[in-house]
Amino acid sequence: MIEFLEVDNLDTAIEKLYTECVKTVFATLQEEVLLLNSLDRILSEDLISEVEVPNFNRSTVDGYAVVASDTNAASDTVPVILNVVGSVEMGTEYKGRVNSSECVYVPTGGMIPDGAGAVVMIEDTEQISENKIVVYKSIGEGKNVVVSGDDVKKEDLILHKGKKITPYDIGLLSSVGIEKFKVYNKLNVTIISTGDELISDKENLSKGKVLDINSNLLESMAIENGLNVTGKYLLQDNEKDLENAIKNSIGSSDIILISGGSSKGKKDLTSFVIDKISSSGVLTHGIAIQPGKPTITSFDEKSKTMIIGLPGHPIASAILFRLVVLKVIDKIRKVSHRERTCTGILTENVPASQGRTTIQLVNIDDNFNIIPLFGKSGLIHRMSKSDGYILIDRNKEGYNKGEKVKVYYL
Amino acid sequence: MIEFLEVDNLDTAIEKLYTECVKTVFATLQEEVLLLNSLDRILSEDLISEVEVPNFNRSTVDGYAVVASDTNAASDTVPVILNVVGSVEMGTEYKGRVNSSECVYVPTGGMIPDGAGAVVMIEDTEQISENKIVVYKSIGEGKNVVVSGDDVKKEDLILHKGKKITPYDIGLLSSVGIEKFKVYNKLNVTIISTGDELISDKENLSKGKVLDINSNLLESMAIENGLNVTGKYLLQDNEKDLENAIKNSIGSSDIILISGGSSKGKKDLTSFVIDKISSSGVLTHGIAIQPGKPTITSFDEKSKTMIIGLPGHPIASAILFRLVVLKVIDKIRKVSHRERTCTGILTENVPASQGRTTIQLVNIDDNFNIIPLFGKSGLIHRMSKSDGYILIDRNKEGYNKGEKVKVYYL
Numbered sequence: 001m002i003e004f005l006e007v008d009n010l011d012t013a014i015e016k017l018y019t020e021c022v023k024t025v026f027a028t029l030q031e032e033v034l035l036l037n038s039l040d041r042i043l044s045e046d047l048i049s050e051v052e053v054p055n056f057n058r059s060t061v062d063g064y065a066v067v068a069s070d071t072n073a074a075s076d077t078v079p080v081i082l083n084v085v086g087s088v089e090m091g092t093e094y095k096g097r098v099n100s101s102e103c104v105y106v107p108t109g110g111m112i113p114d115g116a117g118a119v120v121m122i123e124d125t126e127q128i129s130e131n132k133i134v135v136y137k138s139i140g141e142g143k144n145v146v147v148s149g150d151d152v153k154k155e156d157l158i159l160h161k162g163k164k165i166t167p168y169d170i171g172l173l174s175s176v177g178i179e180k181f182k183v184y185n186k187l188n189v190t191i192i193s194t195g196d197e198l199i200s201d202k203e204n205l206s207k208g209k210v211l212d213i214n215s216n217l218l219e220s221m222a223i224e225n226g227l228n229v230t231g232k233y234l235l236q237d238n239e240k241d242l243e244n245a246i247k248n249s250i251g252s253s254d255i256i257l258i259s260g261g262s263s264k265g266k267k268d269l270t271s272f273v274i275d276k277i278s279s280s281g282v283l284t285h286g287i288a289i290q291p292g293k294p295t296i297t298s299f300d301e302k303s304k305t306m307i308i309g310l311p312g313h314p315i316a317s318a319i320l321f322r323l324v325v326l327k328v329i330d331k332i333r334k335v336s337h338r339e340r341t342c343t344g345i346l347t348e349n350v351p352a353s354q355g356r357t358t359i360q361l362v363n364i365d366d367n368f369n370i371i372p373l374f375g376k377s378g379l380i381h382r383m384s385k386s387d388g389y390i391l392i393d394r395n396k397e398g399y400n401k402g403e404k405v406k407v408y409y410l
Numbered sequence: 411m412i413e414f415l416e417v418d419n420l421d422t423a424i425e426k427l428y429t430e431c432v433k434t435v436f437a438t439l440q441e442e443v444l445l446l447n448s449l450d451r452i453l454s455e456d457l458i459s460e461v462e463v464p465n466f467n468r469s470t471v472d473g474y475a476v477v478a479s480d481t482n483a484a485s486d487t488v489p490v491i492l493n494v495v496g497s498v499e500m501g502t503e504y505k506g507r508v509n510s511s512e513c514v515y516v517p518t519g520g521m522i523p524d525g526a527g528a529v530v531m532i533e534d535t536e537q538i539s540e541n542k543i544v545v546y547k548s549i550g551e552g553k554n555v556v557v558s559g560d561d562v563k564k565e566d567l568i569l570h571k572g573k574k575i576t577p578y579d580i581g582l583l584s585s586v587g588i589e590k591f592k593v594y595n596k597l598n599v600t601i602i603s604t605g606d607e608l609i610s611d612k613e614n615l616s617k618g619k620v621l622d623i624n625s626n627l628l629e630s631m632a633i634e635n636g637l638n639v640t641g642k643y644l645l646q647d648n649e650k651d652l653e654n655a656i657k658n659s660i661g662s663s664d665i666i667l668i669s670g671g672s673s674k675g676k677k678d679l680t681s682f683v684i685d686k687i688s689s690s691g692v693l694t695h696g697i698a699i700q701p702g703k704p705t706i707t708s709f710d711e712k713s714k715t716m717i718i719g720l721p722g723h724p725i726a727s728a729i730l731f732r733l734v735v736l737k738v739i740d741k742i743r744k745v746s747h748r749e750r751t752c753t754g755i756l757t758e759n760v761p762a763s764q765g766r767t768t769i770q771l772v773n774i775d776d777n778f779n780i781i782p783l784f785g786k787s788g789l790i791h792r793m794s795k796s797d798g799y800i801l802i803d804r805n806k807e808g809y810n811k812g813e814k815v816k817v818y819y820l
Contacts, residue, residue: 216584340819
């Protein structure tokens with residue numbers, strides 16, 4: 001019971017770790033990248049356009065550039081006759097001018113000549129002689145025209161610091177000719193999986209032994225989230241090995257993840273070693289979250305290394321990595337990226353313990369029914385089959401069947 | 411009007427292209443990968459476990475393994491006394507047995523000795539002498555025990571052909587010791603961007619010219635979706651160059667994307683050249699979708715190459731690439747991967763034209779209000795700022811403010 005009081009709420013744990021990390025340059029070093037190498041990287045500077053897009057008035061249809069007011073009286077029964085005085089070539093500047101009673105053919109994307117303020121679609125016209133068309137429709141000023149600067153203006157702040165670069169951002173940056181810029185460095189991660197029961201080779205399976213899940217799980221999650229995995233260890237539970245592994249990694253890593261220690265004895269070992277090595281000591285010794293309680297956080301200021309003890313339970317380990325470690329990095333970098341979430345209706349009651357946040361894996365059907373995946377603690381096959389998870393607030397006793405809940409996609 | 415009748419509905423276009431592609435080995439060649447190189451790849455075989463997980467009965471808590479019926483009468487006021495006959499070491503087989511009136515200490519993850527059927531949490535016990543504990547709680551058979559095979563049974567089909575490998579799948583495969591398996595080959599894509607107005611270098615911007623967006627946009631989307639980009643061309647609109655580019659690429663590419671041709675003349679050029687080169691001829695010459703109508707599909711059976719004309723309009727080009735090309739590949743490979751979607755309430759009316767599917771970019775706020783991003787056609791900055799898009803069925807005239815809609819995350 002005393003131990004329970006010592007654990008932190010999830011928000012407190014995040015805040016404590018953030019507060020330590022943010023004092024240093026942790027997660028804020030930058031490097032320059034070329035546009036096509038920037039996918040999924042996080043911008044570390046605001047990007048401003050030096051050009052206008054488009055840099056000329058542009059037609060959005062195939063048709064005739066006209067003085068809009070010339071068409072005021074046009075209709076199916078009383079068309080207006082205009083003189084065709086020219087034709088715009090794609091990709092070239094049209095030097096002539098459109099005066100009243102005149103028009104110029106413009107292809108989609110072509111430049112609107114001076115004097116013209118709208119484009120009549122070719123479908124609303126008819127050619128009646130070599131140089132004359134009739135217009136069957138009245139159109140307003142600006143119709144079918146993208147005006148110079150409509151997409152991007154000069155000096156527009158087009159992407160903010162903290163933006164995670166998508167293919168569409170790469171498209172936008174291409175449109176203004178920005179070819180290189182600064183992004184935050186990829187962080188280096190060392191993953192240490194500990195446990196006397198853990199082995200890596202199927203041939204050595206015997207009663208009492210299990211194949212290690214967490215180092216591969218965390219490695220692939222790290223890669224998926226733009227981190228470099230620079231070291232991996234599979235250790236027995238002993239102080240000396242753990243201490244050596246951390247000491248070996250601390251210089252080359254920004255983050256050290258130590259997974260394992262779901263049992264009391266082991267947790268104390270991880271916590272003891274972290275406390276000994278890290279300048280901050282242990283910041284959080286247990287989080288009020290289920291599963292995921294045996295999570296330990298720490299930040300070594302001297303080496304600027306986040307040292308985190310994650311639960312041995314693979315589901316807890318994966319989600320706490322996301323909820324704490326990745327969250328703090330994003331908070332430091334002020335990352336703006338819409339989290340993939342949805343809402344739906346629960347098909348069953350989901351119990352929860354008041355006083356701690358509950359993580360519940362779920363599936364989502366095509367009608368956004370949210371189906372909880374119950375089962376014994378720690379079964380990895382459930383996570384592989386889940387679409388996402390819900391978080392139940394520590395002040396709630398659970399959700400009832402039929403309640404609307406928010407799901408975080410895995 | 412006649413032209414309108416010639417276009418295909420989106421579903422028809424997908425079906426026509428699929429039917430051609432599926433006749434050949436298009437998109438179904440396989441290669442073996444190592445587990446840690448398999449992230450985001452598509453499984454091309456069913457994976458069966460050769461082992462049980464766990465392969466012994468395992469405790470989920472720190473506590474005492476007991477004969478469950480021994481605790482039947484236990485309560486806070488009338489505890490049951492048990493003899494501690496041993497202690498399980500993590501990672502080793504416990505050879506002894508638990509008989510009635512006995513118990514053995516087991517750490518979380520440790521092996522449950524023969525004879526024991528449940529584990530009493532240490533919090534519900536008290537040690538009263540070196541070899542005796544009292545138990546304050548009655549527990550049922552199986553409590554706090556993961557039975558051998560609970561997670562995965564021998565011969566279980568653990569991942570289906572067509573599964574897109576997630577970090578959690580990598581965790582699952584680690585748990586059963588599967589270290590290599592077959593996935594579908596990455597497909598090779600050539601991207602051809604055409605347009606007399608297109609340039610790639612900001613220094614050459616002049617009136618009438620625009621910087622090419624689509625080749626970089628499509629390249630980064632292709633990479634994001636697990637394709638290899640093996641060639642890129644930026645061409646003027648002329649038959650000879652386009653024909654040469656396609657012919658040069660057809661041997662080394664599985665997919666050729668030709669973007670551009672939103673104007674009538676250009677569309678005819680792409681279509682004419684595709685028709686000349688591809689064995690299937692043009693399958694779909696325009697799709698009833700807005701934006702995205704000028705989409706052309708084709709499949710050259712001899713070289714097994716999908717040749718696709720995408721619109722010049724960047725938003726249309728990006729979404730049609732997703733809705734047609736990526737969709738057909740996934741359909742051939744029977745990919746099972748939950749699309750990231752959500753539902754929410756529209757904050758404004760969204761008009762649509764009956765007879766064609768309408769694509770509307772949107773933002774999603776924290777309360778799942780869906781905010782349409784209106785604006786002139788083709789502005790790339792809108793796409794960069796969007797969270798996703800909605801599709802309005804061709805049989806609907808649009809959605810009203812307050813209606814519930816489904817959003818596809820970008």
